[in-house]
Amino acid sequence: MGVDIKFPIGLMFSIFGLMLTLYGLFTSGDEVLYSRSLGVNINLWCGLGMLVFGVIMLAFAWKAKKKKEA
Amino acid sequence: MEMGFTLAWIDYAIMIIYFIFVLGIGWALKRHMKSASAFLEAGRSMPAWVAGLAFISTNLGALEVMGMTGSGAKYGMLTTHFYWVGAIPAMVFLAMFMMPFYYGSKARSVPEYLKLRYDEKTRGLNAILFAVMTILASGISMYALAILMEKVLGWNFHLSLVLSAAIVLGYTYLGGLSSAIYNEVLQFFIIVIGLLPIVFLSMRDLGGWSGMQEQLAPIVTAKGFAADTWTTTWKYTGSGKANPMGVEWYSIFAGLGFVLSFGYWCTNFLIVQRAMAAESTTAARNTPLIGAIPKMFIPFLIIVPGIAALVLMNTPGKEFALPLNEAGQPIYDYTIIMLLKQYLPAGVLGLGITALLASFMSGMAGNVSAFNTVWTYDIYQSYIRPVTGDKIADEKHYLVVGRLATIFGILVSIAAAYLASLFGNIMDFLQTIFSMINAPLFAVIFLGMFWKRTTGHAAFTGLLAGFTIALIHHGLTYPEGADTLVKGGWIYHLFAYPVEMAQNFWTAIFACSTSAIVTVGLSLVTKKIKSDEELKGLVYSLTPKLNEEKVVWYQRSSTLAVFVLAIAAVLTVLFW
16 A cells, blocks of 8 residues: 555654653652552653654664665 | 543643544555545555454454453453453454455455355345444444543543544545554554553552452452452353353353354454455465464453452552442443553553543444445445446446445444433443344354355345344343343243343354254255356365465464464463
């Protein structure tokens, strides 16, 4: 269909990952906010996880594009 | 118990970005939508992994996520029977034995397969039932979404309904089936990633699996069951009284593992359509197999948190409770929402809510994209305006019809959603009726694929007979304590099942076997109309075998199938 779904998936999760990582960093130490999540800075960890996933997807999309062009 | 929660700006930002991506995918696909086959069949161009994830995502609708988490609290790990025995064998069977005929016959839908294999009337019956059923199902799912948004986020019911319908309409109108499939893949990832924090936090809270087992023991024994009933699967199925589901191992095996699951996975066009959109026969066969891999692990994502919720409910310090309905009973379907509220701070909360919204949309879009295909090819093209012979003009014409059917489908869904909001029981009633349609259909398609003698008259009568028996069985039996006729017993109270689920299993078993007996019997006495030549590619014994010998052993579908079954077996043993 001419559209590689890996690209939007990678892009979206990279954006989400970046947002939550930054939000997690700015709110770190906020005990009220993180009392629900048992004191775990879940935004930071979840954000980093999504960032890694997003970047890997983008890398695959980029590789597929290179291969197609070659 | 107060259900509502307030969202922070970051939660809304995540939600809005997600919607931009969803619509963006539709927009990007718009320029490829030049023909009806591109719009309605995704041009048969999907790689196996994309079709496979979409295959499983269509099934991972919100009603499934909410219902299964609730069942986790109600029945514990017994709920995994819906996965390891109730889905995996059927998915493997579909892949290995049925996909070659669905895909190889070039049928564009399940009803069209029935037309090619049997005759016009069998197709017509199935197409019309399917079209009505999917559109109502889509309406029910919309209604559930709007209610949820109203209760949880305080949004206006009408606004949520129209807004969610508009977004689904937007991307399915623009990009058709491809757009629905691509978005289902996106939805799959957001559902998994959005719900993972709950699994992690609830397990951490309760001290892991063993900590949860310890705390479950007193709660479960107080209910009158053995201490490990909630964390085992087959151990207490020797008698229906020993487990909360009220079912024995043989009715799980026959009802759920065979009739219900094969009826659902192997004949439901909504699901099969994803595999039909694959790029090759091999990809079409691999689609259900690839989908089966995440399917096996979904219980850990949605059932295990449900079990944790049962512990939380019974632990005073946790201040966790489910909202109650008018009768004062806890609404188990809201377990997942209350878990989101319990554990997630702003940020990941937005992700979790987005995951739920995503699962609603994948259900709706799936229904709409299956509806417009069946409507355009099996109803409009067959009975209203047949092909003219001018292929280019036809493709253009049916593209317009497919697009209009998308709009029409969404509008009827909205109407159905309002109907459901007026009559709560209609939902239960329709779901009961739907479950009666699939089981006979499986018998008829199975016989058609594997026995060349099966005739069209026999198939048509078999479908009707199976459906009639299902209705009669439902009318004569009822689950103990049923308070409405919707649950059964509307003819006469002949027999009472301990729980509704047992009744459902046996309705399906009766429907499927009646349909099979009638179809076989009538096939023997009616004349075979279609010649062997016409049935080539549609019936097992008349189709050349797929040759996998040239493929490296680890790339063969059969290898993947063995691998899938082996993991399912290991999981079953681990949680016996």
